[in-house]
Amino acid sequence: MRVVVTGASGNLGTACLRELAAGGDHEVVGVARRRPPGPVADGRSSITWRALDVGYDDLDSVLSGADAVVHLSWMFQPTHRPAETWQTNVIGTRRLLDAVRRRGVPVVVCASSVAAYSPVDHDRPIDEGWHTDGASTAAYCREKAYNERVLDAFEQSSPGTRVVRLRPSFVFQRSAASEQRRIFGGPLLRPAMLDRRFVPVLPVPRGLRMQAVHAGDVARAVAAAVERPVSGAFNLAADGVLGAEDLGALLDARPVQLPPGLMRAGLDAAWHARMAPVPGSLLSAVMSLPMLATERARAELDWTPRHTAEQAVGDMLEGA
Numbered sequence: 001m002r003v004v005v006t007g008a009s010g011n012l013g014t015a016c017l018r019e020l021a022a023g024g025d026h027e028v029v030g031v032a033r034r035r036p037p038g039p040v041a042d043g044r045s046s047i048t049w050r051a052l053d054v055g056y057d058d059l060d061s062v063l064s065g066a067d068a069v070v071h072l073s074w075m076f077q078p079t080h081r082p083a084e085t086w087q088t089n090v091i092g093t094r095r096l097l098d099a100v101r102r103r104g105v106p107v108v109v110c111a112s113s114v115a116a117y118s119p120v121d122h123d124r125p126i127d128e129g130w131h132t133d134g135a136s137t138a139a140y141c142r143e144k145a146y147n148e149r150v151l152d153a154f155e156q157s158s159p160g161t162r163v164v165r166l167r168p169s170f171v172f173q174r175s176a177a178s179e180q181r182r183i184f185g186g187p188l189l190r191p192a193m194l195d196r197r198f199v200p201v202l203p204v205p206r207g208l209r210m211q212a213v214h215a216g217d218v219a220r221a222v223a224a225a226v227e228r229p230v231s232g233a234f235n236l237a238a239d240g241v242l243g244a245e246d247l248g249a250l251l252d253a254r255p256v257q258l259p260p261g262l263m264r265a266g267l268d269a270a271w272h273a274r275m276a277p278v279p280g281s282l283l284s285a286v287m288s289l290p291m292l293a294t295e296r297a298r299a300e301l302d303w304t305p306r307h308t309a310e311q312a313v314g315d316m317l318e319g320a
Contacts, residue, residue, distance in 0.1 A: 001227075032051065109164045113167055119285075163232075204255045216307070217306055
């Protein structure tokens with residue numbers, strides 16, 4: 001199969017390229033605004049790179065002859081310039097789907113997120129039928145939820161295209177650790193600052209609980225969605241739910257639980273002062289995210305995570 005992967009140089013994109021190229025059964029085309037340095041696959045299958053911006057460039061040529069498109073393009077930053085992220089994340093998705101329709105590509109696998117789901121006030125795992133109105137007013141949640149509507153409209157107008165939506169929890173891997181630390185902690189955050197010797201206490205919002213999943217495990221679900229005759233949404237999360245004590249243990253630090261409202265106010269103040277890379281609304285989203293039930297992925301994609309939530313987060317904390 002000829003598989004085109006957008007956002008191929010990102011956290012999830014690099015993992016998907018490795019997975020799709022590993023067996024040598026696919027002709028893989030990686031699409032990114034800039035070609036990344038160094039190899040991202042194991043050498044058993046060649047990867048063709050195309051430098052394209054899904055928000056602006058012509059996409060028809062790269063989709064010509066494609067058997068499947070894996071859409072992973074996403075900009076998290078700059079959070080202070082939401083028009084830029086909207087152009088890539090929402091308009092870019094619509095432009096790609098328009099090109100898919102014109103070129104008659106039969107399969108689209110799109111990365112959505114747990115953040116597309118509506119907030120919950122309980123810890124009961126939800127399935128893929130839960131509402132997707134976004135977990136908060138944060139741009140990330142709003143754009144993920146809007147793309148669900150874009151995909152709804154595309155499915156209605158393109159019944160001949162098989163559409164799969166993957167909704168993972170927080171996705172981590174060692175090779176993308178520095179990128180993820182910059183996204184959430186800012187450009188000044190360095191690995192040494194997370195050294196267990198220098199983090200005696202860890203401030204955590206009271207009541208925090210979260211799921212995580214390793215990028216390699218998500219990539220295996222992506223490959224299965226490309227190759228199997230499935231459609232619709234699939235939740236993806238590793239085994240285990242992380243709370244304050246678990247996060248403290250990962251850093252060998254004593255967790256100090258603080259009122260979420262106080263932490264949101266502090267984060268908002270730091271964000272407005274350009275001292276923090278993310279706004280307080282994102283913390284509100286994290287606090288109200290649902291726990292994901294993954295039975296459908298396990299049954300229809302034959303998917304079982306190989307990494308626990310602790311291992312996924314640990315990779316991000318320990319990566320260079």
